[in-house]
Amino acid sequence: MASVDAQRGGVQGAHRGGGTDTAWHPDPPESGQREQPGPLRIWFPLLLALCWMLGTFAVFWLSDLDQRVPNKTQLCVFVFSATGLFAFGYAVQAWRCKPDRFLSVAPTEFTRARKLLFVGVGYHVxxxxxxxxxLGATGPTSVWSNVRDPANAYFDKLDAYEQGVGQGNGTLTLLALLGVCGTMLAPLLVVYWHRLSWPVRTVGLLGLAFHATYYLFVGTLKGLGDVAVMLGAGLLVVAVTARRRPGTRRGRLLALAAMIAVAFTAYMVFSQAARSTVSGTSDMVRASPTVASVAGPHVANGVAAVVFYPTHGYLGLAHNLQVPFEWSRGLGSAPAATILAEQQFGADASAHPSYPKRTENATGWPAQLYWATIYPWLASDLTFPGAALFMGLVGWFFARVWLEATLARRVLPLLIFAQLWIVIAYLPANNQIGMSPESVSGMITLLALYLCRSRPARRAA
Structure with missing residues (x-):
């Protein structure tokens, strides 16, 4: 059943003269200046990604969930293999990095990038x-009522979906197909922040605030997490390309990134604690007695849920690894694409279910209630060995767009880089990009624009 979230999208971001592929840099070098990338610029994203991927896996083993893993050796071999191939793919691209490939820096087309920012604001609003x-919002009062009560807002949203609210809404469907514009606002606002006037900054912040308000209204963390990740990706790009007093600027950027992370985590604790009050907690979510004694059981449940959220998917992965492969005919990797195929082309997804769905039937691990990492979704069409190899390709492309964004200074690789960070951030949970049509269409559009760039642009990048 399609949901309102699954129909949210944006406005097409292609423009004449190269689309979104404009050159940029927060501190442009002098004309003809050659720039040599240091190790930090080349390898820092890989280090961050590995810390997250291996860190969540380590936290999983430190929890009591490890006692429920039926195939510990198989799980470890697969996770380390997939992670290692991701790192290998990144390293291959980084090792072949020749600075001369990235030194053809076009003049900054700031006006075009600013237009894309305004398009992004319009999309979000x-x-x-x-x-x-x-979903029934009648004004500021009803919106604020839901924001204050995220648990009931969340369950009201689920009830609305079960009743088919929003299904077949032509406007939402159209916006979902134009979802590429949802990728623009957050990273562009961060990267161009110091060059924007205060009125433009204010408009950009209001666009993000309006976008966040929707997800607060429905008590859902997905959109808030996506925005936080895209903001973080933009901050990372600005941090490593800072030229003027880099130590001071990087310190401020680090503080801002920490504030974003703390704010998101705090809301996540509040939201999960509220849900536990309404619906109780899973038997797999066990609050720490120490936290409960200090902050109370309500907060302790929220903290336990926050820790459980990005780590329990590895237990789901272990169950999926036990199930034999059956090809899903291209319908298993991205749930949003499956919905679109069913609604628009009459496909029967039940005849070729995804790996998580077949695992639910075989082992009882609920595909819709708990996570299973990104890997079973990819394995639905690629097999698990194929999914591990695919992570090598992801690592290779991740390094490529990072180097293009920071050395060739182009907007299109920047936007793709931010989307790949969403893939990595949600990797321990699910295939986040494939969970909603606007994310799928947005990523497909960005990749199509990337592949269709003119030959000179590809050479310059």
Whole structure:
């Protein structure tokens, strides 16, 4: 059943003269200046990604969930293999990095990038307003009521989906197909922040605030997490390309990134604690007695849920690894694409279910209630060995767009880089990009624009 979230999207971001592929840099070098990338610029994203991927896996083993793993050796071999191939793919691209490939820096086309920022603002305002109205928002009072009560807001949203609210909404469907614009606002606002006037900055912040308001209205963490990750990706790019007093600027950027992470985590604790009050907690989520004695059982449940959220998917992965492969005919990797195929082309997904769905039937691990990492979704069409090899390709491409964004200084690789960070951030949970049509269409559009760039642009990048 398609949901309102699954129909949210954006406005097409292609423009004449190369689309979103504009050159940029927060501190442009002098004309003809050659720039040599240091180790930090080349390898830092890989280090961060590995810390997250291996860190969540380590936390999983430190929890009591490890006692439920039926195939510990198989799980470890697969996770380390997939992670190692991701790192290998990144290293192959980084090792072949020749600075001369990235030194053809075009003049900054700031006006075009600013237009894309305004398009992104318009997208967020339009799609959020339509989605909230569809789910029954009548004004600021009703919105604020839901924001204060995220648990009931979340369960009200689920009830609305079960009743088919928003299904077949033509406006939401159209916006979902134009979802590429949802990738623009957050990273562009961060990267161009110091060059934007205060009125433009204010408009950009209001666009993000409106977007966040929708997800607060429905008590859902997905969109908030996506925005936080894209902001973080933009901050990372600015941090390593800072030229003027880099130590001071990087310190401020680090503080800002920490504030974003703390704010998101705090809301996550609040939201999960509220849900536990309404619906109780899973038997797999066990609050720490120490936290409960200090902050109370309500907060302890929220903290336990936050720790459980990005780590329990490895237990789901272990169950999926036990199930034999059956090809899902291209319908298993991305749930949003499956919904689109069913609604628009009459495909029967039940005839060729995804790996998580077949695992639910075989082992009882609920595909819709708990996570299983990104790997079973990829394995639905690629097999598990194929999914591990695919991570090598992801690592290779991750390094490529990072180097293009920071050395060739182009907007399109920047936007793809931010989307790949969403893939990595949610890797211990699910295939986040494939969970909603606007994310799928947005990523497909970005990749199509990347592949269709003119030959000179590819050579320069």
């Amino acid at each position: 339009a799609v959020s307003a339509v989605a909230m109205a569809t």
